[in-house]
Amino acid sequence: xxxxxxxxxxxxxxxxxxxxxxxxxxxxxxxxxxxxxxxxxxxxxxxxxxxxxxxxxxxxxxxxxxxxxxxxxxxxxxxxxxxxxxxxxxxxxxxxxxxxxxxxxxxxxxxxxxxxxxxxxxxxxxxxxxxxxxxxxxxxxxxxxxxxxxxxxxxxxxxxxxxxxxxxxxxxxxxxxxxxxxxxxxx
Numbered sequence: 001x002x003x004x005x006x007x008x009x010x011x012x013x014x015x016x017x018x019x020x021x022x023x024x025x026x027x028x029x030x031x032x033x034x035x036x037x038x039x040x041x042x043x044x045x046x047x048x049x050x051x052x053x054x055x056x057x058x059x060x061x062x063x064x065x066x067x068x069x070x071x072x073x074x075x076x077x078x079x080x081x082x083x084x085x086x087x088x089x090x091x092x093x094x095x096x097x098x099x100x101x102x103x104x105x106x107x108x109x110x111x112x113x114x115x116x117x118x119x120x121x122x123x124x125x126x127x128x129x130x131x132x133x134x135x136x137x138x139x140x141x142x143x144x145x146x147x148x149x150x151x152x153x154x155x156x157x158x159x160x161x162x163x164x165x166x167x168x169x170x171x172x173x174x175x176x177x178x179x180x181x182x183x184x185x186x187x
Contacts, residue, residue, distance in 0.1 A: 004089035025060040042074040
């Protein structure tokens, strides 16, 4: 049976409730990953558009999201030979996000940007419904989160010394999203 795993990190409190960013992914070796075509995740029914597709083998078919509660994620793994396998994973906020060296974080951030540049994200950005939130990080710097009508879409892996530096990064991300070409619609 194909194994799933997750990472999570607390990003803020909303109305006194802890809010977590999390990522679920296929936890298998390269040989198994090569046999997977895509993964269809089914999130808790309280999520807007709870059915999500992940095609990126390099990210281990990762799906990133955010929320306040743990739940069981159901997934259908679609293999290149046409077979499917149904699996489940209990989202665990206690599984800490690994530290990523700066060189790798930049490549990872680019990968996240590609998954965010869906028809929904581009449409919301062009209609002015995609918002950026700047927040103070515990260590003293600033970071940001991209929020759509369905909630948090992306939280930056970077920390910036000043709000101004953070705003410059947001402007670069806005330009990238507006210039993006839609490859796959994951929503």
